[in-house]
Amino acid sequence: MNVEEVIEKLEKSLGDALLNYEIREYEMGIRRKRKLYEVWAEIDRSAFRKAVETIFSLDYPHLHLISGEDNGGDSIKMIYSFGVFYSNPWGEVSITLKFDLPKDSLILPTITDLMPGAETNEREIREMLGIEFEGLKNKRHLFLPDDWPEGKYPWRRDEYGVEDMIKHTHKSVREIRKKGEGNA
Structure with missing residues (x-):
């Protein structure tokens, strides 16, 4: 064909x-x-x-x-x-x-x-x-992380506040790492 x-x-x-x-x-x-x-x-x-x-x-x-x-x-x-x-x-x-x-x-x-x-x-x-x-x-x-807010879509041009969500996610990762270091 x-x-x-x-x-x-x-x-x-x-x-x-x-x-x-x-x-x-x-x-x-x-x-x-x-x-x-x-x-x-x-x-x-x-x-x-x-x-x-x-x-x-x-x-x-x-x-x-x-x-x-x-x-x-x-x-x-x-x-x-x-x-x-x-x-x-x-x-x-x-x-x-x-x-x-x-x-x-x-x-x-x-x-x-x-x-x-x-x-x-x-x-x-x-x-x-x-x-x-x-x-x-x-x-x-x-x-995206499991706790990513519903209704927020990073690839959408009409999305606002994604930067704050990313900062929140990075902050959560830092907190998890700190807790992990304290348990070592």
Whole structure:
């Protein structure tokens, strides 16, 4: 399957929910030049799960990343990047899905039922941006301390007071270390 067929599958599956796309082509190698392809697709958020399932119908994907970007407006731009056909040398196609998630409805379905390895990424996005993943079983903090205040998200531009929370966390760590030294 080539990159054009990947686009055809996405178009057929998503219809008007595939808002736009771009195919990027890169040439690699010195003696034997090979081409690598990336698909950058902007989708309607309502088609997110269907888009991921379509990617899974092509090939079991490699998850490159899940990320989110808060540009300071009313939404967070979600970015999911997958690689398909990675077992075929020089045949991998990267597919990046982008969509806006309104800040007043920061809920997405988990993809851990399709790809258990996505749990780490979803937990990170949950604690740093405040996005809830329906169906995510493990919601413990991954990077932030357990006593991090609920409703405070360090990657959000509309977040205030994070510096004070970080100072509080560092102070707590110093206190724990002092108590540990006294017990030695």
